[in-house]
Amino acid sequence: MNKWVRHFLVVLAAVAASATQLQAQATGEIRGFVIDNSVMAPLNDVTIEVAGQTVLSAQQGFFLVQNVPAGVHTLTANMLGYRPFTTDVTVTAGQTTDVEVRLAIAPLEMAPIVAVGYGELEAST
Numbered sequence: 595m596n597k598w599v600r601h602f603l604v605v606l607a608a609v610a611a612s613a614t615q616l617q618a619q620a621t622g623e624i625r626g627f628v629i630d631n632s633v634m635a636p637l638n639d640v641t642i643e644v645a646g647q648t649v650l651s652a653q654q655g656f657f658l659v660q661n662v663p664a665g666v667h668t669l670t671a672n673m674l675g676y677r678p679f680t681t682d683v684t685v686t687a688g689q690t691t692d693v694e695v696r697l698a699i700a701p702l703e704m705a706p707i708v709a710v711g712y713g714e715l716e717a718s719t
Contacts, residue, residue, distance in 0.1 A: 621661045622685040626693035628655040628671060637673060637697060644669040644683065651695075671695045675702065 628640045628651045636655030641648060644659055645667045651657040664687040671679040676697040685691050 620664050620687045622664055622687055623690040624659040624662055624667075624669065624683055624685060624693055625690050626657055626695055627651070628657065628673075628695040628697060630676075631696040631698045637676075640671050640673045640676075640695070640697065642669065642671050642695070645685075669693060669695075671697060673697060676700055 624644060628637045628642075629635060630637055638651050638653055638655055640651040640655070640657075642651060642657050642659065645662045647659050647662070649657050649659055662685045664685050666682055666684050669681050669683045677700040679695050679697055681693070683691055683693055
């Protein structure tokens with residue numbers, strides 16, 4: 595009986611290891627860079643969101659999102675002062691998908707300010 599339990603545990607461990615390998619193979623990476631569309635300069639610290647993960651673009655605008663499940667995902671990039679960028683990205687298991695993100699400047703709008711004042715002021719001499 596003890597021999598069967600050991601055999602079962604060995605088989606169970608092998609199945610678990612195979613499942614882990616299959617899961618690792620069922621993911622890919624998204625690699626890319628972010629640039630300002632008007633001057634074509636790289637942008638760092640841009641928030642990149644895809645497949646429930648969030649990363650920031652680093653120096654020279656590069657970013658990498660790892661362990662993305664295979665399939666089609668929506669990638670969104672946001673940065674203050676720029677319009678949001680959204681695109682669909684197809685991730686293939688075991689592969690790296692390259693993406694170029696071009697952010698367009700968005701004018702910041704401010705509400706008009708009205709200043710109203712009442713009161714008296716005594717001049718001091």
